[in-house]
Amino acid sequence: MALDDKTLDALKNDLLTRYVSAAQQDGAAPAETPDRAAERLGEIRSPDIGEILEALIEDDGALEAAVATLALLENDRAANVLGYLPGDHQLAIVGALDDAQALKLLEEMGSDERADLFNLLGDDRREALLRRMARKEREDLKRLASYEEGCAGAIMTSDYVAIASGMTVSQALMRVRQTAPDAETVYQLYVLAADGELIGTMSLRQLMVAPPGAVVDDIMIRDVIQATVDELQEEVARSVARYDLIALPVTDGDNRMVGIVTHDDAMDVAEFEATEDIHKGMSIGQLEEGVSRVPLWTLYRKRVLWLVLLVFANLFSGAGIAYFEDTIAAQVALVFFLPLLIGSGGNAGAQAATLMVRGMATGDVGVKDWGKMLGRELLVAGSLGLTMALAVAPIGIMRGGNAVALIVAASMITIVLFGSLLGMCLPFVLERFKLDPATASAPLVTTVIDATGVVIYFSIATTVLAGAGAGG
């Protein structure tokens, strides 16, 4: 069971009181002996300690208390906890340590998290730390840190278990035991040729039930599900989900193995990508951090672009209204129904767009399904429009008589149907032109439907009223 907020909060306050007052007394002994505090922390899991440290730094500005708490933990544990903190907190903590202390922590971090942190450091610090590292470690770090964000290379770790081609099962098991403390996972093993080429994979489970004298090459699976370093991280997460993998091996252009993406990192990527899609659905740009932490200026920038663009797009609605000024003047009651009609069309259209965008993101809907989806939307949106027209018609009669009711009902069906089909098709069109289908956001779709809805509504009104006028 996860610790509840109250427990974490209480412990945080304990740590705060102890270390902040200790620091203010200029090095005086903390109220509780560090051993006792270390013991208490020992009962808490790393992500929970991470949350405490985050609260210490974020809410209380008590960086020194966070650093002191980290110092209470064993080194590998401290490195693990550090990996759960947001980048800027990691940076602040490492900034408070001297090179030797920082290096001790960095060495124990997962290679992927170490590379991320490394990329945040200033040039001087980076150089200073690199100089102190062993050559092999330095090259591994430099390589991992060099991959572009958002691709497999940037989320993979180099801490995997490689088995040399030709090893026996018992040799391989020995190797698993040796690498167990350092590897991110020992449950999926990768068989490499002498030149580092990935030639097969096997699960630890397979290895354990195989005859000890067998050669790994005879039991491994040769057709390996893998990704290249430059594959998009969302594709990696999808492969992991589709094939229920514990880890996905990552290779360079020459099929040489360079790392793995583990299931837990793939799950984090999937959550990040879902958040990004949800935000895009409202025309919000990609946020690297949670909404509670992202700098206000960034939040402003990520929101303002489309809002301003859509202000200008909305001018078309205004132009439509201006064009039909005579119709409006002749029957002012019509304005009463304007927000209702364009709002309804926008809602139905945003629904249709969202269903397609999410269907595409999860792989449920492909470009080839376009025709089928169009047919389905025609039926559903037609029914929706009819239902909503029936709901609004009585109000039309009440407000303006039969002619207005007819205008409003006919407009409702037309606008809802048009809006839904537009919302449904837009993601396909974007995909077709190699653009992100998620650009078909609710604000964009509703804005377009607003403008077209105005024209549809007043065109129908002008026609019906002219007919009624001619009839009268």
Added chain:
Amino acid sequence: MALDDKTLDALKNDLLTRYVSAAQQDGAAPAETPDRAAERLGEIRSPDIGEILEALIEDDGALEAAVATLALLENDRAANVLGYLPGDHQLAIVGALDDAQALKLLEEMGSDERADLFNLLGDDRREALLRRMARKEREDLKRLASYEEGCAGAIMTSDYVAIASGMTVSQALMRVRQTAPDAETVYQLYVLAADGELIGTMSLRQLMVAPPGAVVDDIMIRDVIQATVDELQEEVARSVARYDLIALPVTDGDNRMVGIVTHDDAMDVAEFEATEDIHKGMSIGQLEEGVSRVPLWTLYRKRVLWLVLLVFANLFSGAGIAYFEDTIAAQVALVFFLPLLIGSGGNAGAQAATLMVRGMATGDVGVKDWGKMLGRELLVAGSLGLTMALAVAPIGIMRGGNAVALIVAASMITIVLFGSLLGMCLPFVLERFKLDPATASAPLVTTVIDATGVVIYFSIATTVLAGAGAGG
């Protein structure tokens, strides 16, 4: 690498031609010998075969070809593939098998997937199959099938590795080897007391590096992260993600172990929940299947409820307009800006609501963060409103002179600020009253802002125009 659509499609068409024509020739030998086809299928992974079968049934209506393909596979493989199909296809396939054949497949399925399928069967079929099962298996199935959808019990599997308290490490390793073929995962082990109580857990990794003679009770972790059967599935997925688990044990009310939720199932749940949240953000109800497969009538029902409700809510906007008819008549140019102003407020408000809803869903934002979020939104929305006001003011001057520009700019700031704060606060209010914060959907938020925006705009207009009139 996942197989591309073309390869899968080609193989599907091969299978289709072979088995459909074979069936039409009334039992004549298929064009290719089954051995050869089985060999080709052997090179393809289960989820990919599942996709082929799904296409056979869905696009070609060739159920018999799907059943024949399944019969080519070894039994455990066939059961595995079956688990990747949508429920209604599983049902169709099992419906085409006699009881003995169906039972053979069911017995090899994962216990969680078997229970799901079982729940879809008719009463008679269920009884017939249950009668043929061994008692222990029958009870396991009945129990798993009894849990309500959406909770831990409904997604867990009973195929885990239980280690009896008191066993030595080498005994435990032997047990792992024995259960390896059947267990969903052998990488996390659970230590149970004689009465089935969950008293500890250890990873296979820990077990492998422990001294063979040690007792498991001495190396296990006693503080187990777990869920009870009735815990919500999204909470389960969140625990798995937060603590990077391979599997999460599930216990009944008496702390007796009843199953595990594996990392891959947790990832599926997370995706399902993200889809649900995205749909809710557009006022679409929960869809049990992908948008391409859900019945049209269901899709209609899931979309129509809020659309119709919002038609009536939108009447308030109309009423607002009716109330200010005199102002509108006095300055018809004002109507030009109406869609723009209420649309902008709606967009900004929907953004703010979405940011909060997703922040709450991912655990980034808690109820206690309300004040902090309000302060941040005030600053960001104020800046957004100001930017948009500056964008629209020149158009105001062009269309109606300084007074109109002033009205439009002032309205823009007020409506954007009000809309954003409303959108931001609504999820917190809903959460406070134990309602789903995701109900604060874009359509709901924009509809409310439409109505209030009308009032804000024309109130400001009336005031400014009266002032201008008095001044002139």
